[in-house]
Amino acid sequence: MNERPDHTHYRELLNLELDGCLNVEQRARLAAHLAACPECLAERGQLRAVSTLLERSALAVQPDFKQRVMASLPAAGWESRHPRTWSFPVAALVVLLAAGASLLGAGSARSGGGGAGSAYGLLAALGGLLRAALVAGVGVTAASWRWSEMFVEQLLASPMSLTMFGVFVVCLNLVLVSLIRRSTGRHGSSAAAAAPGAGLGAAARRGSHRGGRATRSGRGR
């Protein structure tokens, strides 16, 4: 019997061959078939021609494309609204706590002495704060005034206290700004967060809505 070879099967193999996806066994099988089948050999030629045709029809990318992309990247990008690590907020918090402790320590050292005494003074100051808070139970206003009085007194005690207070305020602001930005960034791009899933596609669609005109006008400049 003259059995007709299954050309469809070999044509599928020809497609895999075109994409470099044949394994050794398939390659050998295809080579053996092509040696005896001019029809499939012609098919291979045509498939390669189609592939070459598509390749040759490739559009040349505009020479300044990369420059345009790099120039249109947001100034700070995700970095500004979403710090990747907690190192900055943590560092700011550590400085904040150190500055706060120094403030309390300076005040207590003034009243109690140095060394172990300053540690005791620190605890005493904290105790004072707690006491003030308890007093606040009786009269919030009175407690606030007492705390304010203690605070201002400590602050004016030495230039060092004043400096540490400045550092304290700056760090507190940095921490707050950093946390606010982190929170805003998360809300702003939460839909884009999904890895290659449907959510990301939705984010891409929103992005193209927003950026379309800006891109064109950006190039015009």
Place this chain on the structure above:
Amino acid sequence: MNRGAVQPSDEELVASVLEGDREGFGVLVERYQGRLVNYLFRLLRNAEDAHDLAQEVLVKVYQVLDRYDPQYKFSTWLFRIAQNAAIDQIRRRRLKLVSLRIEDDDGEGRDWELPAPERGPYGDLRNRERAGAIQRAIDGLPWEYRELILLRHYGELPYEEIARLKQMPLGTVKNKLFRGRQMLKEKLQSFLTD
């Protein structure tokens, strides 16, 4: 890690960008600009729009780079964003596309800026004919085949990435590419003997 003279992988570049190396993103742009622009060009059928959208996509990718999950290939992620952006734009321009399709019948009204392997007046004409035929052949494919052909031939994505991007079984991807190419072959028959 085996770094040496080997080019950094996409995932390594993303990591370096996230560490503050903005130039790393430039390398990614260089690496993908050709594929991305050509993929979008075939979908949008306009070179200017393809460049604009490619730029937009890359900026978008940069903006959400910290959300990239390295367990997926960067190219899969990039082309998913690009595909969604293109589909979105096509939807918005649907009426315009319909009018362009009418112009296609006489081969005019297209934005062909293809490299010209043949020189001279006859060569130019032949190139334009061929470019028009290729685009018509691609446009004539049913969407399910067309998108895979574009991802494979212009996006240069391997089967596995296409399967992941389209959420299709690998066998389906192979089968659709096979059938899509058969259709293209028939449509471009007169140019295959050149």
